[in-house]
Amino acid sequence: MIISPQIKYEExxxxxxxxxxxxxxxxxxxxxxxxxxxxxxxxxxxxxxxxIHHRSHLENYIKKYPQFLKSLLPLAQDTLAPAIVxxxxxxxxxxxxxxxxxxxGAISQFVGQDLFDYTESLIIENGGDIFLKTKEKLIISxxxxxxxxxxxxxxxxxxxxxxxxxxxxxxxxGHSISLGKADAVCVISKSATLADAAASAxxxxxxxxxxxxxxxxxxxxxxxxxxxxxxxxxxMGAIGDITxx
Numbered sequence: 001m002i003i004s005p006q007i008k009y010e011e012x013x014x015x016x017x018x019x020x021x022x023x024x025x026x027x028x029x030x031x032x033x034x035x036x037x038x039x040x041x042x043x044x045x046x047x048x049x050x051x052i053h054h055r056s057h058l059e060n061y062i063k064k065y066p067q068f069l070k071s072l073l074p075l076a077q078d079t080l081a082p083a084i085v086x087x088x089x090x091x092x093x094x095x096x097x098x099x100x101x102x103x104x105g106a107i108s109q110f111v112g113q114d115l116f117d118y119t120e121s122l123i124i125e126n127g128g129d130i131f132l133k134t135k136e137k138l139i140i141s142x143x144x145x146x147x148x149x150x151x152x153x154x155x156x157x158x159x160x161x162x163x164x165x166x167x168x169x170x171x172x173x174g175h176s177i178s179l180g181k182a183d184a185v186c187v188i189s190k191s192a193t194l195a196d197a198a199a200s201a202x203x204x205x206x207x208x209x210x211x212x213x214x215x216x217x218x219x220x221x222x223x224x225x226x227x228x229x230x231x232x233x234x235x236m237g238a239i240g241d242i243t244x245x
Contacts, residue, residue, distance in 0.1 A: 023121060030055060033107055035126050039119040050114035054107060057082035071098040084110050091194040094222055095201035104129040105167045105196025112163070112192075129167040131192040134159050139245060140166060144184035144231040153229060153236065156243045165192025169199035181232060182206040187219065188227035188242065198222050206230055212237035 023038040028047045062069045074093040088099040108124040108131035123132040138157040144150040168186045185203040189195040202219040212230050216239040219228045227240030
């Protein structure tokens with residue numbers, strides 16, 4: 001199975017490259033959330049219900065605390081907030097970024113956790129940020145925009161290491177904010193919320209190829225980060241527990 005963890009937001013053509021085996025695949029779209037889900041059985045209704053639930057928590061919280069949407073820096077923890085909000089506040093604070101830097105990964109993870117009881121294999125991709133569990137080995141191919149390394153960097157995911165988050169930030173691809181210049185910063189973590197926030201934080205530090213090593217060293221110090229890949233132009237660096245193929 002091949003999954004691309006970073007895509008151009010306006011076009012979802014990369015989804016045609018995903019080899020799904022015997023899994024059922026389907027889209028759930030609500031507002032800005034565009035989930036591409038593969039599972040043993042079609043869980044469209046369950047996924048839609050879960051997505052509505054978690055989005056409503058986020059939307060209601062943002063109405064009460066607008067800075068949650070706008071801040072590029074960590075915000076204070078809120079023990080009374082909904083679970084998805086608490087997770088975003090916590091994981092973004094680990095990484096030194098605003099909570100919305102983790103939103104796509106958080107949505108994938110929280111919807112995924114709601115669906116775990118219904119399926120042994122599950123892949124949820126939300127704007128290039130993935131949360132998955134699997135009963136077979138997967139291969140992930142990294143899309144890095146116009147970089148010559150795009151789709152040439154591949155690594156495997158073992159079933160025993162899942163559930164797992166694989167999230168990517170990019171300056172040249174997608175709609176998310178990046179203060180760096182990387183074509184792709186891919187982060188692996190048990191938490192997709194953390195992987196998303198960490199990818200943004202690490203990506204912010206990559207202005208040119210000379211920044212790759214320092215960005216990798218910074219990223220691996222973030223608690224919960226298991227592996228990092230940074231691609232900028234013709235150059236790439238990686239660190240952590242990654243099995244390339």
